[in-house]
Amino acid sequence: MAFPCLPAVRPPPRAVRARGERPRGRRPALTVVAAGTRTSSGADARGSLVLALVSQALAASQRRAVDLVTEATKYALPSGRFEPRTLEEALMSVPDLETVPFRVLKREEEYEIRQVESYYVAETTMPGRTGFDFNGSSQSFNVLASYLFGKNTRSEQMEMTTPVFTRKEEVRGETMDMTTPVITKKSADENKWKMSFVMPSKYGPDLPQAKDPSVTIKEVPRKIVAVAAFPGLVTDDDISQRESRLRKSLQKDTQYQLKEDSVVEIAQYNPPFTLPFARRNEIALEVERLDRAS
Numbered sequence: 532m533a534f535p536c537l538p539a540v541r542p543p544p545r546a547v548r549a550r551g552e553r554p555r556g557r558r559p560a561l562t563v564v565a566a567g568t569r570t571s572s573g574a575d576a577r578g579s580l581v582l583a584l585v586s587q588a589l590a591a592s593q594r595r596a597v598d599l600v601t602e603a604t605k606y607a608l609p610s611g612r613f614e615p616r617t618l619e620e621a622l623m624s625v626p627d628l629e630t631v632p633f634r635v636l637k638r639e640e641e642y643e644i645r646q647v648e649s650y651y652v653a654e655t656t657m658p659g660r661t662g663f664d665f666n667g668s669s670q671s672f673n674v675l676a677s678y679l680f681g682k683n684t685r686s687e688q689m690e691m692t693t694p695v696f697t698r699k700e701e702v703r704g705e706t707m708d709m710t711t712p713v714i715t716k717k718s719a720d721e722n723k724w725k726m727s728f729v730m731p732s733k734y735g736p737d738l739p740q741a742k743d744p745s746v747t748i749k750e751v752p753r754k755i756v757a758v759a760a761f762p763g764l765v766t767d768d769d770i771s772q773r774e775s776r777l778r779k780s781l782q783k784d785t786q787y788q789l790k791e792d793s794v795v796e797i798a799q800y801n802p803p804f805t806l807p808f809a810r811r812n813e814i815a816l817e818v819e820r821l822d823r824a825s
Contacts, residue, residue, distance in 0.1 A: 613760075613811070616640070620760050623811035625800045628693040629731055637787070641780045642759040644787055644818065649753045651738060652727035653678055655745045661767050662697045662724045662797070671726040678746050679728055683739035692729045694813070697765070698796035756796075756815040757781055757789075763807045770797060773814045787818040 615621040616638065637644040655674050659667030672695075681688050730738055730748075738748050759777050763769075774795045781789055798813040 616643070616760075619762060620811075622808055623760065623762055624805065624809045625811050626693050626802070628691055630693050630800075631729060632732075636755070639780070639784070642757045642777060644755065644757055646755050647753065649751055650732065651730040651734070651736065651748060651750050653730060653738075653741065654725050654727040654747050654749055655743075657724040657726050659724070662770070663765055663767055667724070668726070674743055674746060675726060675728045678741040678743060682742050684742065685739040687739055689734070690731050692731060694798040694800035694811075696727060696729075696796050696798050697724070697770075698727075698794060755787070755818050755820075757784075757787065757818050758798075758813050758815045760811060760813050762810050762812065764810070765797060765799060765812055770795065770814065774816070777814060777816055781816070781818065784818075786821060788821055790817045790819045793817045 613620070613623075613625060614635075615623070631647055631650045633645040633647045635643055635645055653675055655671050657664075657667045657671045661667070679689050679691065727749075736750070740748065757777060759773065759780075761773065778789065781787070793816045796815050798815065800811040800813075801809070
């Protein structure tokens with residue numbers, strides 16, 4: 532018995548939709564890209580984003596921590612640039628920061644003679660009538676530190692150097708004769724002191740100008756100085772006695788003599804948290820060779 536031929540059964544035709552039209556009857560899957568990952572839900576996307584941000588923050592924190600440890604190490608591990616003459620000097624520590632280059636020409640029991648190379652400083656006038664007034668020193672230090680750490684025309688952060696200098700200046704003096712980061716000097720006619728930061732040597736004369744008009748940039752020429760080191764905290768009375776002692780010692784020197792109008796300057800190498808016996812301070816007076824003087 533033969534069966535009649537039946538037409539082939541075809542599936543019903545699909546509805547044709549316009550390009551870009553969403554299919555009816557179901558919601559599209561949500562696709563979010565967060566931190567390079569394809570997810571299928573908003574919760575997963577937010578979780579991936581949070582993890583990425585946390586990872587980034589931890590990496591940045593680790594970098595900052597490494598930078599802080601590196602900087603702290605410079606203060607914790609003293610440099611060996613100074614050769615101690617006494618046990619007292621052997622106990623003094625100096626941070627491993629850049630300082631003004633110098634060469635020792637002569638060493639005596641009470642002082643040494645150095646030839647100091649030229650360098651640049653940022654300087655500001657201090658308030659107050661003494662060179663080691665706490666409030667005046669703090670204000671001036673903050674002004675110069677702001678310049679060093681970005682308050683300048685380039686918004687550039689520069690490295691700290693050492694030491695801090697405090698210097699008295701003669702009436703006619705504006706020839707800055709110092710060495711390294713911070714200097715305080717007194718003008719006899721104005722009864723004012725000036726503090727200076729020594730600038731990192733890599734800049735040379737190409738230093739940004741300060742946004743604070745009270746800060747000026749100057750070059751300090753090469754000079755020869757007689758230097759005596761001492762520990763402890765610095766006071767005006769202490770400096771007066773040490774200056775008198777150094778001047779008296781130099782009267783016996785047969786190779787060098789005090790330069791006319793020489794003014795005293797004090798170098799302080801350590802941060803405030805250093806114990807007094809471990810602090811290195813220096814008192815210096817500019818000198819010249821006796822053959823040149825004659």
